[in-house]
Structures are given as C-alpha cells and as structure tokens.
Amino acid sequence: xxxxxxxxxxxxxCPVRNILDRFGDKWSTLVILILGxxxxxxxxxLQKMIGSISQKMLTVTLKKLETDGLVTRKVYAQVPxxxxxxxxxxxxxxxxxxxxxxxxxxENMHQITKNRSFSK
Amino acid sequence: xxxxxxxxxxxxxCPVRNILDRFGDKWSTLVILILGxxxxxxxxxLQKMIGSISQKMLTVTLKKLETDGLVTRKVYAQVPxxxxxxxxxxxxxxxxxxxxxxxxxxENMHQITKNRSFSK
DNA sequence: CAGCATCCCGCCGGATACTG
DNA sequence: CAGTATCCGGCGGGATGCTG
Numbered sequence: 001x002x003x004x005x006x007x008x009x010x011x012x013x014c015p016v017r018n019i020l021d022r023f024g025d026k027w028s029t030l031v032i033l034i035l036g037x038x039x040x041x042x043x044x045x046l047q048k049m050i051g052s053i054s055q056k057m058l059t060v061t062l063k064k065l066e067t068d069g070l071v072t073r074k075v076y077a078q079v080p081x082x083x084x085x086x087x088x089x090x091x092x093x094x095x096x097x098x099x100x101x102x103x104x105x106x107e108n109m110h111q112i113t114k115n116r117s118f119s120k
Numbered sequence: 121x122x123x124x125x126x127x128x129x130x131x132x133x134c135p136v137r138n139i140l141d142r143f144g145d146k147w148s149t150l151v152i153l154i155l156g157x158x159x160x161x162x163x164x165x166l167q168k169m170i171g172s173i174s175q176k177m178l179t180v181t182l183k184k185l186e187t188d189g190l191v192t193r194k195v196y197a198q199v200p201x202x203x204x205x206x207x208x209x210x211x212x213x214x215x216x217x218x219x220x221x222x223x224x225x226x227e228n229m230h231q232i233t234k235n236r237s238f239s240k
Numbered sequence: 241c242a243g244c245a246t247c248c249c250g251c252c253g254g255a256t257a258c259t260g
Numbered sequence: 261c262a263g264t265a266t267c268c269g270g271c272g273g274g275a276t277g278c279t280g
Contacts, residue, residue, distance in 0.1 A: 015222070015225040015226045015229035016150070016153065016222050016225055016226075017150070018225070018229055019221065019222075019224075019225035019229065020146075020149055020150060021146075022232075024144050024145065024146060025144065025272080025273095026140075026141075026144060026272080026273075027273095029140055030136070030137070030140060033136065042241085042242085043241075043242050043243075044241065044242075054273075054274055054275075055242080055243070055244095056243095056244085056245095056273075056274075056275090057272090057273060057274080058243095059242085059243060059244080060272095060273085066239075067235065067236055067239045068232045068235055068236060069231065069232060069235035070232075075242095079241090079280085080241040080242080080280095081241050081242055081243080081280080082241075082242085083241080083242060083243085090228060090231060090232075090235075093224065093228065094224055094228075097217070097220045097221050097224050098221075100217045100220055101139065101217050101218075101221070102135070102136050102139075104139075104213065104214055104217050105135040105136055105138070105139035106135045106136075108210060108213065108214075109135035109138055109139065111189065111210060112142075112188045112189060112190075112210070115187065115188055115189035115210075116187055116188060119186075119187045145252080145253095146252080146253075147253095162261085162262090163261075163262050163263075164261065164262075174253075174254055174255075175262080175263070175264095176253075176254075176255090176263095176264090176265095177252090177253060177254080178263095179262085179263065179264080180252095180253085195262095199260085199261090200260095200261040200262080201260080201261050201262055201263080202261075202262085203261080203262060203263085
C-alpha cells in the first residue's frame with residue numbers, strides 16, 4: 001500500500017514537519033522568491049516590492065531566514081544606513097523548489113478558483 | 121537586474137500569494153504528501169498517520185482540500201460509516217512539487233539546525 | 241534608512257462533548 | 261466511524277511611535 005518510505009511521525013527530528021512549520025508563515029517563501037529574482041535588495045526595496053508587508057514582519061522574517069542560513073545580511077557602515085539582503089547558497093538551493101511551486105500555482109490557480117466557486 | 125518576470129504585486133489574482141496563503145496553514149501540505157504516498161486512506165487512518173492532528177483540524181483541512189479540488193471524498197453508505205480520501209488529478213499534479221520540497225528538507229535540515237544553534 | 245518596542249486584535253487550532 | 265458544535269487560549273501579525 002505504501003509507495004515510498006517517508007516518515008511523517010512525531011514532529012521533532014522530522015525534516016518534513018520541521019520545514020513545513022518553518023515556511024508555514026505568511027512571508028518567508030515570498031521573500032526567498034523575490035530575493036531569488038533580484039539577487040540583492042535593500043530593506044526598503046524588499047518592502048516596496050512586497051507592498052503589503054509591515055516593517056515589523058519584514059524584519060522578523062529576514063531575521064529568521066538569516067538565522068537559518070538562507071539569507072545573508074550585509075551592513076554598510078554609513079549614514080544613512082544601508083543594508084543589503086541576498087540568498088545564501090543554501091537559499092539558492094531551495095529556490096528552484098519554490099519556483100516549481102510557483103509554476104504550478106500559475107498553471108492551476110484558475111482551476112482551483114473555479115472549483116471553489118462551484119462549491120458555494 | 122530582474123531575472124525572471126514574476127509578478128508579486130497585490131494579493132488578489134496573484135497565484136503565488138494565493139497558493140502560499142492557501143498552504144500556509146499547518147496541515148494541508150502534510151495531508152497531500154501522505155495521501156500521495158498511500159493512494160487511499162480513511163479518516164481514521166489519516167489521523168493515526170499524522171498522529172498529532174485533532175479531529176477538527178483534519179476535518180477542516182480535508183474539506184478545504186476537497187473544495188479546491190485537490191482531494192476526493194468517497195462515502196460508503198454503510199453502518200458504521202466509511203469514508204475514503206484520495207488525491208485528484210490536480211492534487212497528484214501538485215504532489216511532485218511538494219515531494220521535491222521534502223527531498224530538499226531531508227537533505228538540508230541538518231545544516232539548518234546547525235545554523236540555528238550557532239546563532240544562539 | 242533600517243530598524244526596535246509596544247499594544248492589541250483576529251483567528252488558528254487544541255480540548256472537550258455530542259450525534260447519525 | 262466520521263464527523264459536528266462550542267468554547268477558549270496563544271500567538272501571528274498589523275498599527276503606531278520612537279531611535280542611531
């Protein structure tokens with residue numbers, strides 16, 4: 001009955017659960033996707049690009065991504081401050097997987113929207 | 121500077137944002153992954169497999185996935201009731217993308233955990 | 241410019257009890 | 261067995277105001 005050997009059991013030490021918990025938040029994946037498309041962006045540029053994100057959440061999101069080693073933060077010692085963000089190699093290795101999801105989303109969003117409207 | 125033409129602007133009608141919002145919840149992706157590995161499962165089997173999910177959240181999650189047309193629900197008219205869930209073609213088309221993420225998670229979870237511990 | 245601090249609301253999701 | 265119904269706490273995340 002089982003096709004592949006994937007273990008979904010208890011949360012700790014389960015990479016699947018751990019990753020899903022990590023990127024289950026509202027902004028992480030979006031930030032990675034954008035940084036993947038623009039190589040390097042300043043804090044303000046990122047914020048303008050996303051449009052609807054608050055300063056707080058962008059800060060929090062970037063900090064988490066930096067902690068996980070997916071994003072690098074480069075601070076220029078100048079006034080006014082300038083901080084540049086970009087993906088690390090680890091972040092870059094995740095990018096194609098997320099872009100694959102984006103591709104699927106673009107191709108199938110219409111169908112999903114239709115399904116939703118039918119079930120009303 | 122921009123590498124690909126991906127539009128991340130305002131939420132409505134943006135497939136990326138829409139999909140991320142949709143699967144940003146705690147359980148959806150996990151249910152799809154499991155159904156993808158077991159073809160067909162009953163409600164109870166799914167719940168035991170996930171382990172930590174409540175009846176409520178499994179119900180809610182399955183209902184959303186059914187509404188979006190990613191999962192089918194087959195009810196057997198018998199007592200006690202028997203309900204079987206499986207992926208639709210649409211759900212199956214999403215599966216490889218998610219499994220690609222799982223593969224990445226398995227390969228890189230260790231590194232991420234290490235990064236996290238270093239930044240304490 | 242790039243944040244940090246604080247307040248506070250909404251809602252996700254857990255616990256529990258009840259049905260066909 | 262496969263759900264509903266309800267109650268409720270936690271926290272994700274928005275709004276606002278303040279700094280180096």
